[in-house]
Amino acid sequence: MAVDMQSAGEADLIRPVQRAAPLRQAVYESMVELVVSGRLNPGEHLVETDLARQLGVSRQPVREALHRLQAEGWVDLRPNQGAFVHEPTDNEVDQLLDARELLEMETARLAARSADAEAAARLRAICHEGEAAVKAGDTEVFITANNRFHAALAEVAGNAVLAELSAIVGRRMRWYYRLAAPLRGETSCAEHLELIDAIAAGDEKRAAKAARQHTERTRVAYHRTVQS
Amino acid sequence: MAVDMQSAGEADLIRPVQRAAPLRQAVYESMVELVVSGRLNPGEHLVETDLARQLGVSRQPVREALHRLQAEGWVDLRPNQGAFVHEPTDNEVDQLLDARELLEMETARLAARSADAEAAARLRAICHEGEAAVKAGDTEVFITANNRFHAALAEVAGNAVLAELSAIVGRRMRWYYRLAAPLRGETSCAEHLELIDAIAAGDEKRAAKAARQHTERTRVAYHRTVQS
DNA sequence: CTAGCGTATTTTGGATACAAAGGACCTATG
DNA sequence: CATAGGTCCTTTGTATCCAAAATACGCTAG
Numbered sequence: 001m002a003v004d005m006q007s008a009g010e011a012d013l014i015r016p017v018q019r020a021a022p023l024r025q026a027v028y029e030s031m032v033e034l035v036v037s038g039r040l041n042p043g044e045h046l047v048e049t050d051l052a053r054q055l056g057v058s059r060q061p062v063r064e065a066l067h068r069l070q071a072e073g074w075v076d077l078r079p080n081q082g083a084f085v086h087e088p089t090d091n092e093v094d095q096l097l098d099a100r101e102l103l104e105m106e107t108a109r110l111a112a113r114s115a116d117a118e119a120a121a122r123l124r125a126i127c128h129e130g131e132a133a134v135k136a137g138d139t140e141v142f143i144t145a146n147n148r149f150h151a152a153l154a155e156v157a158g159n160a161v162l163a164e165l166s167a168i169v170g171r172r173m174r175w176y177y178r179l180a181a182p183l184r185g186e187t188s189c190a191e192h193l194e195l196i197d198a199i200a201a202g203d204e205k206r207a208a209k210a211a212r213q214h215t216e217r218t219r220v221a222y223h224r225t226v227q228s
Numbered sequence: 229m230a231v232d233m234q235s236a237g238e239a240d241l242i243r244p245v246q247r248a249a250p251l252r253q254a255v256y257e258s259m260v261e262l263v264v265s266g267r268l269n270p271g272e273h274l275v276e277t278d279l280a281r282q283l284g285v286s287r288q289p290v291r292e293a294l295h296r297l298q299a300e301g302w303v304d305l306r307p308n309q310g311a312f313v314h315e316p317t318d319n320e321v322d323q324l325l326d327a328r329e330l331l332e333m334e335t336a337r338l339a340a341r342s343a344d345a346e347a348a349a350r351l352r353a354i355c356h357e358g359e360a361a362v363k364a365g366d367t368e369v370f371i372t373a374n375n376r377f378h379a380a381l382a383e384v385a386g387n388a389v390l391a392e393l394s395a396i397v398g399r400r401m402r403w404y405y406r407l408a409a410p411l412r413g414e415t416s417c418a419e420h421l422e423l424i425d426a427i428a429a430g431d432e433k434r435a436a437k438a439a440r441q442h443t444e445r446t447r448v449a450y451h452r453t454v455q456s
Numbered sequence: 457c458t459a460g461c462g463t464a465t466t467t468t469g470g471a472t473a474c475a476a477a478g479g480a481c482c483t484a485t486g
Numbered sequence: 487c488a489t490a491g492g493t494c495c496t497t498t499g500t501a502t503c504c505a506a507a508a509t510a511c512g513c514t515a516g
Contacts, residue, residue, distance in 0.1 A: 022307060023470070047497065058471045063498095064295060071299050079250060080477055080498060095389040102390075106330050161323040161400075162330075165393050172389075251500075275467070286501045291468095308468060308507055457516105464511080472503075479496080486489085 027055060028065040035074050035085055036175060042087040046075065073172045093176050093222060096169055101215040103166045104150075108195060108204075108211035110157035115202035119156045123199070126152055127192045134185035142185055143178060149192060156199070180222040191217065255283055256293040263302050263313055264403065270315040274303065301400045314403075321404050321450060324397055329443040331394045332378075336423060336432075336439035338385035343430035347384045351427070354380055355420045362413035370413050371406060377420060384427070408450040419445065 031051070034040050046066070052059045066083045069075045075083040111119075130145035147170055154163030191214045198206035259279070262268050274294070280287045294311045297303045303311040339347075358373035375398055382391030419442045426434035 045497095049497075059498095060470055060472095064292075067292065067295055068299075081479095082498060092388070095387045098387055099389045099393060102330060102334050159323045159326055161320070161327045161397065165327060165396070168393070168396075169389065277467070287468095288500055288502095309509095310468060459516085460514090462511105462513080464509105466509075467507085469506075470504085472501105474499105474501075476499075477497090479494105481494080482492090484489105484491085486487105 023057060024061045024064050027057060027061045028068055030055060031062075031065050031069060032074065035069070036178065040085050042085050044085045045081075046083040046085065048082065072168070074175075088175055090223075090226065094219070096172055096176070097215060097219045097222075100166075100169050100173065101212055103162060103169060104211040104215055105208045107154050107157045107159075107162055107166060108199065108207040110159060110162070111153055112199045112202055112204040112207040114156055114158055115199065116156070117200065120196055120200040123149065123152055123156070123196045124193070127189055127196065130185075130192070131189045134189065139178065139181050139185070143174065143181055146177075146181075146188070147174075153195075176222055177218075180218060180225045183225060184218060184221045187217070188214070251285060251289045252292050252296075255285060255289045256296055258283060259290075259293050259297060260302065263297070264406065268313050270313050272313045273309075274311040274313065276310065300396070302403075316403055318451075318454065322447070324401055324404070325443060325447045325450075328394075328397050328401065329440055331390060331397060332439040332443055333436045335382050335385045335387075335390055335394060336427065336435040338387060338390070339381055340427045340430055340432040340435035342384055342386055343427065344384070345428065348424055348428040351377065351380055351384070351424045352421070355417055355424065358413075358420070359417045362417065367406065367409050367413070371402065371409055374405075374409075374416070375402075381423075404450055405446075408446060408453045411449045411453060412446060415445070416442070 040046065048059045048062050048066070052062045055062065066075060066077065070077040070083070074086055076086050077083050126145060126149045130142055130149065133139075133141040133145055150166060150170055151163065154166050157163070191210065195207060195210040195214065198210050268274065276287045276290050276294070280290045283290065294303060294305065298305040298311070302314055304314050305311050354373060354377045358370055358377065361367075361369035361373055378394060378398055379391065382394050385391070419438065423435060423438040423442065426438050
């Protein structure tokens with residue numbers, strides 16, 4: 001199991017992080033990338049020492065990153081045994097989507113209540129960025145724009161707690177979402193625009209409905225993806 | 229500002245943690261206790277070195293505890309400046325309660341759908357423990373039982389994500405809840421029992437309504453408390 | 457006397473070193 | 487030959503040490 005790590009053999013597997021000022025942040029992002037990209041397999045045991053060597057930093061930032069990754073559901077931390085890459089399940093996806101639906105519907109309702117022309121314009125701008133990314137075929141940028149959209153929506157709704165919970169669910173969704181994103185990009189933006197229209201009109205019911213449908217379609221897209 | 233910390237002068241301010249196996253856990257619990265009890269004032273700057281000395285451990289466990297405390301909303305961590313005790317606001321309480329209402333209603337609905345006699349009995353048992361604590365006047369035990377009740381409810385509902393989100397909100401509520409708890413203890417258990425009845429009957433609507441009313445009454449109790 | 461700058465101290469961020477717990481492998485015995 | 491025990495090695499958990507950043511103070515110049 002434990003491959004022989006010769007001094008030269010591993011160098012290009014994982015690129016050392018750029019030593020910018022906030023090292024933890026860089027390490028954290030590198031590790032998210034490693035997990036999301038699938039270079040680390042679900043269930044795999046992450047050894048702090050190895051990660052530190054490969055990333056070119058000490059164990060300290062790695063540890064802190066691992067703790068944060070646990071809080072966000074990327075890895076599972078067992079006492080005295082270290083970190084294991086979280087194993088995603090279809091059941092978990094459905095639970096995440098249930099939670100997301102609940103949170104997004106309420107967020108949409110609150111946003112519609114605040115009904116602000118300037119806010120609607122801001123949301124539309126982000127939405128169009130996502131569209132552009134889809135046209136360019138850049139999934140990663142699209143997902144980022146998507147997250148920004150949901151974050152902005154939560155801000156408009158004006159409940160910071162709700163926004164944070166949405167963010168937690170959103171981060172966890174990323175794992176699965178990147179599977180379904182390519183199928184959804186085209187229609188997702190249209191659904192966002194419909195949601196924005198409802199919010200701009202101050203129509204709470206319509207906004208909630210749009211949010212629900214958006215989530216449900218994401219669910220269908222995911223299930224269709226994993227079946228293939 | 230910085231009091232003169234003579235070797236003997238500080239010893240009994242904060243009791244050193246019992247050096248049980250999981251040191252982090254002990255440090256974390258000690259610090260929650262320090263924040264909740266009010267011995268550390270909101271906005272106060274927590275210096276890692278001082279905490280470490282006073283708790284009788286090194287800075288490392290303290291740092292990890294601080295990160296966890298941040299994730300749970302007890303402290304705010306500013307880059308290169310360290311930890312500051314979170315300053316609670318009335319606005320935040322309302323937002324937390326809004327989120328709690330949303331989550332609890334859905335949890336109650338799902339729990340009612342699962343409708344299981346054995347589960348209802350388990351919930352009732354926890355509820356009665358809380359009642360006993362109220363009668364004994366032990367607020368701390370009551371709050372613990374209360375949290376256990378909500379956790380058990382989430383488990384019955386069968387959505388782990390929802391349960392975790394509820395737990396996050398519940399932990400944050402603790403700060404405020406301990407203010408309102410003394411006023412609520414008596415009626416809170418009765419409301420829980422009404423909720424359990426609705427769940428046992430499989431009546432989703434009634435369960436959701438009970439959950440909503442329970443949250444709303446907590447809100448009223450809190451606002452009444454802080455006004456005095 | 458006040459405002460701006462430079463230095464010094466404090467405190468966090470990161471690296472290294474040490475101790476303890478867990479798991480794997482090997483051996484000896486029934 | 488299978489199993490139980492023990493030892494060794496790997497890996498985490500904790501402590502100490504060094505460097506970099508931020509703040510606060512004091513000094514000087516206007």
